[in-house]
Amino acid sequence: MTLWYLARAAGVVAMIMFTLSATLGLAMSGNRRPERRFWLQYVHRSAAATGLVLLTTHVIAVTADSYVDISPTVLVWPFGSGYRPFAMVVGVLALYGLVLASVVGAARGRLAGSESFTKHWRKIHIAASVGWLLSIGHALLAGTDRGTHWMLALTLGCLAAVGAAGAYRARATTPLNLARAGRIR
Template sequence: MDEALWALGRGTGITALVFLTVSMILGIVTRSGRALPGLPRFGVQNVHRAAALIGVILVVVHMLALLADPYAQLKLVDFVFPFLSDYRAFWLGLGTLAFDILFAVSLTGLLRNLIGSRTFRLVHWSAYALWPIAFAHGLGNGTDSGHTWFLAIAIGSAVAVTGAVLWRLRTDFVEYSTLRLAEGT
């Protein structure tokens, strides 16, 4: 059973990275106001939300599996307060910090209509910090980080998110079109 919990913890962590990568990229595409080939804008938003939800569920299963795993010897406090663990305090602390941000982003996503767009956007911007923190946690604490298959997933995820963020920062990004019109460019 111990090995099954360890495998479940590892597998859900890696799979969560993939789903949160997809969510991050689609969140940027959604903000651009563009559709994807064969998928209208509302479809992109729906897939973004679904990928985020699946990613959150996988993170929770990842945490619960490792909490139950006697080999990991993690305590509940390790999942709430970053950098206090006896085991790889920095790398595990990054995972805890990523979860804390993920919780805030998820909560504001669920309460968007109650808290308003401005608060939602302000908290949602922290996803730009969440992803690299979670990514670093996976590289530093993941027992599979030395395997070629894991590195391929990690590099692919990093390239995809970096490309999306660079595209997001371009001045011809759709969001900035009203600013360009106001400036007369």
């Protein structure tokens, strides 16, 4: 049972870390002060990296535990899972999106000189948002705690945090607010 507890805890805290990263990522675009943006970027990346470590722990613990029938092949063929196959598909797609965004994000500094890469960065980074949203779906579909009040409240809190950050970003990037900040005329 120790591996199952580890898998559950790592999955829940990974969701929280990815939520923190998503929230800060959305909030950064509305904040143009360089000194504040630097720290937001630092915590954004640190939360994402911590989330990836916890996600790796979650996957290893789930596949190593004999409590449920989840083999490592689920990472390639998630439909073959003996444990809630649809939830596993959602989780594996979340994993793919989050890992893609992190690999591309890690290479961003090296590729910043490429005009083509810079032009497509935001489109590629959307994979992180999709991965985060799918991870929320995975938590609601797969977790053994999904029916508990605390897990539902935590999941709804994650959705609310990202929703509030999205509203902040939308408000901060309206033409009127951009004109007030002197970014457009």
